[in-house]
Amino acid sequence: MKNMVEIRWHGRGGQGAKTACLLLADAAFASGKYVQGFPEYGPERMGAPITAYNRISDERCTIHSNIYEPDYVVVVDETLLQSVDVTHGLSPKGAIVINTHKSPDEVRPLLRGYEGRVYTIDARAISERTLGKYFPNTPMLAAIVKVSGVLDPWRFVSDMEASFKHKFATKPQVIEGNMECLTQSLKEVRG
Amino acid sequence: MSIRERLSGNEAIAYAMRQINPDVFAAFPITPSTEIPQYFAQYVANGQVDTEYVTVESEHSSMSTCIGAEAAGVRAVTATSSCGLAFMYELLYVAASARLPVTLACVNRALTGPININNDHSDSMGARDAGWIQLYAENNQEAYDNYLQAMRIAETPDVRLPIMVCQDGFITSHAVENILLEEDDAVKAFVGEYHPEHALIGRETPLAVGPYDVSPYYMEHKVQQAEAMKNAKRAILDVAADFEKTFGRKYGFFEEYRMEDAEVAIVLIGSTAGTAKACIDQLRAAGRKVGLIKLRVFRPFPGEELAEALSHVKAAAIMDKSESFSACGGPLYAETCAACYALDSRPVLIDVVYGLGGRDVATEDIARVYDHLFLMAENGGQGPKYIHMGQRSSEQEVL
Amino acid sequence: MAKCAKDINEQSPWQDLTPGGEIYEGGTARLTMTGEWRANIPVWHEEKCKQCLLCAPFCPDSSIPVTDGKRADFDFDHCKGCGICWKVCPFGAIDFVKEEK
Numbered sequence: 001m002k003n004m005v006e007i008r009w010h011g012r013g014g015q016g017a018k019t020a021c022l023l024l025a026d027a028a029f030a031s032g033k034y035v036q037g038f039p040e041y042g043p044e045r046m047g048a049p050i051t052a053y054n055r056i057s058d059e060r061c062t063i064h065s066n067i068y069e070p071d072y073v074v075v076v077d078e079t080l081l082q083s084v085d086v087t088h089g090l091s092p093k094g095a096i097v098i099n100t101h102k103s104p105d106e107v108r109p110l111l112r113g114y115e116g117r118v119y120t121i122d123a124r125a126i127s128e129r130t131l132g133k134y135f136p137n138t139p140m141l142a143a144i145v146k147v148s149g150v151l152d153p154w155r156f157v158s159d160m161e162a163s164f165k166h167k168f169a170t171k172p173q174v175i176e177g178n179m180e181c182l183t184q185s186l187k188e189v190r191g
Numbered sequence: 192m193s194i195r196e197r198l199s200g201n202e203a204i205a206y207a208m209r210q211i212n213p214d215v216f217a218a219f220p221i222t223p224s225t226e227i228p229q230y231f232a233q234y235v236a237n238g239q240v241d242t243e244y245v246t247v248e249s250e251h252s253s254m255s256t257c258i259g260a261e262a263a264g265v266r267a268v269t270a271t272s273s274c275g276l277a278f279m280y281e282l283l284y285v286a287a288s289a290r291l292p293v294t295l296a297c298v299n300r301a302l303t304g305p306i307n308i309n310n311d312h313s314d315s316m317g318a319r320d321a322g323w324i325q326l327y328a329e330n331n332q333e334a335y336d337n338y339l340q341a342m343r344i345a346e347t348p349d350v351r352l353p354i355m356v357c358q359d360g361f362i363t364s365h366a367v368e369n370i371l372l373e374e375d376d377a378v379k380a381f382v383g384e385y386h387p388e389h390a391l392i393g394r395e396t397p398l399a400v401g402p403y404d405v406s407p408y409y410m411e412h413k414v415q416q417a418e419a420m421k422n423a424k425r426a427i428l429d430v431a432a433d434f435e436k437t438f439g440r441k442y443g444f445f446e447e448y449r450m451e452d453a454e455v456a457i458v459l460i461g462s463t464a465g466t467a468k469a470c471i472d473q474l475r476a477a478g479r480k481v482g483l484i485k486l487r488v489f490r491p492f493p494g495e496e497l498a499e500a501l502s503h504v505k506a507a508a509i510m511d512k513s514e515s516f517s518a519c520g521g522p523l524y525a526e527t528c529a530a531c532y533a534l535d536s537r538p539v540l541i542d543v544v545y546g547l548g549g550r551d552v553a554t555e556d557i558a559r560v561y562d563h564l565f566l567m568a569e570n571g572g573q574g575p576k577y578i579h580m581g582q583r584s585s586e587q588e589v590l
Numbered sequence: 591m592a593k594c595a596k597d598i599n600e601q602s603p604w605q606d607l608t609p610g611g612e613i614y615e616g617g618t619a620r621l622t623m624t625g626e627w628r629a630n631i632p633v634w635h636e637e638k639c640k641q642c643l644l645c646a647p648f649c650p651d652s653s654i655p656v657t658d659g660k661r662a663d664f665d666f667d668h669c670k671g672c673g674i675c676w677k678v679c680p681f682g683a684i685d686f687v688k689e690e691k
């Protein structure tokens with residue numbers, strides 16, 4: 001299908017990779033796209049590797065399989081690089097985004113010969129700085145929006161603000177931190 | 192005006208339930224339940240519905256509660272999955288034979304064992320002879336639309352049968368996709384209110400429900416059920432026609448996708464239809480005449496219509512997402528073969544059992560099925576008729 | 591249109607039965623002559639009966655008719671001959687004997 005972007009998320013149970021995947025679907029939906037956001041389900045185990053997927057397109061995608069040849073991969077937990085073949089099937093024309101304090105050149109050797117673009121973002125530092133706690137999903141969401149170009153980043157920021165205002169209607173104090181987290185993340189993706 | 196939204200299949204069903212505001216929702220609210228009772232519980236807590244929400248200790252009891260509520264004369268709904276449906280088994284027959292139009296949202300998942308929580312159709316296929324109408328959905332939109340049509344079909348006076356609205360576990364139930372929702376008022380007007388002719392409460396005249404049937408009566412009542420299921424065919428089309436007139440989306444017994452000049456075809460149920468459509472578009476672009484029939488209604492089984500739709504193809508793969516361990520094919524294959532027997536000239540029919548316990552199916556897998564069908568069409572149907580697809584094997588498998 | 595139980599019997603075609611065997615009236619057990627099932631029969635001796643009415647509520651088949659505080663003879667169309675009335679009568683006013691048919 002023309003103009004379809006496929007994204008695969010790797011995370012660990014409990015880290016919010018599924019939530020980030022669904023938030024991306026929300027954001028893409030808000031900008032008028034057709035979206036799919038779905039996790040690969042198994043027994044629910046905190047810390048076990050999990051995978052989630054997004055398809056984002058201009059017309060409805062009817063395919064209901066997992067994604068084997070993604071355009072982009074997001075790795076929410078860098079320790080997965082040891083145990084999971086995160087670049088499997090990843091298009092060399094695409095890119096991978098990894099949550100780590102390291103630089104892209106430092107992590108590339110762990111990517112089993114992947115030749116496409118490599119981006120990193122220190123989601124922990126940004127999250128702890130802006131939210132006071134470690135929630136990697138918001139920075140990773142911003143990072144994949146920036147890297148994939150699937151959405152206009154500033155439109156995305158304003159959509160997310162509306163979404164946060166809705167989601168956190170009863171605790172408006174957290175909205176500012178989340179917005180700060182998003183905008184700093186957009187700036188701090190390294191590639 | 193339709194409302195543009197994005198929801199998971201579970202959210203879509205819960206949303207439809209809220210719009211309909213059923214009188215009773217009985218559910219066993221933990222595993223192996225679905226998220227549907229969870230979402231619905233929020234509507235109850237927020238006062239958005241005035242449904243009597245009954246959390247029971249088992250699915251056996253949730254179906255019993257629905258039966259009691261329907262007999263009392265109100266609309267009763269439930270939702271379940273997998274072993275939960277299996278645990279209702281005894282009561283499924285009671286609801287059907289007592290002619291109580293309970294609505295059950297079934298999120299299709301494998302039956303244990305081995306223990307597995309992922310999608311296939313073994314739960315509802317196991318209940319296929321319980322006397323329930325069964326509708327299946329390709330995606331969240333169809334799950335929502337089927338749910339809006341379900342009660343009117345089930346409550347039709349010469350039908351009066353319970354109805355299962357099925358969708359694929361996780362693949363559509365937990366996947367967020369775009370959906371068009373309808374306005375609350377429009378939904379309420381379409382579904383209408385439920386006023387059964389007879390009821391246990393609120394009436395001048397008494398009623399007894401579910402009596403013991405000695406042999407001189409049992410057979411006659413089963414014939415009545417069989418006739419009601421025949422009537423359901425008309426009701427399904429009538430309601431679909433009104434649905435199309437009201438909301439603009441068209442439904443029938445099945446959807447034919449690029450069947451008009453197809454040489455080979457696939458018949459299947461559920462979410463894999465979307466994957467097959469994408470595969471068909473690719474193959475058609477390469478000039479290959481392939482088509483798909485996606486069955487929406489499994490009970491009643493639209494045998495004559497399906498046979499007619501298959502009559503012009505050379506070969507067809509009937510794809511079963513459940514085993515029946517008959518040693519000669521799954522339930523959809525058996526029904527389709529029986530339906531096609533009446534044709535003067537029958538296509539070559541093979542069974543492909545796939546997708547058990549969440550085994551994924553990609554467009555490439557569907558393409559291999561079409562390749563195999565062209566081969567079968569050429570060689571006049573030589574080769575095995577009952578095939579499994581997607582399993583690891585130490586031997587060369589057919590697919 | 592509701593169908594009456596008296597119009598339904600073992601000769602009725604399926605079209606004439608109610609859906610699911612629903613019954614739209616009370617007291618339809620009267621239509622079944624369960625007295626046919628009896629092997630032994632209770633015999634009421636009116637002269638010994640003190641009209642204490644202990645027998646009537648014990649009868650599982652409501653076959654001891656009571657009018658204006660007094661019982662009458664058994665309803666033999668429905669008495670199944672269980673003998674409970676004979677057991678509970680404190681005055682020996684009920685016998686229980688083999689029924690000659």
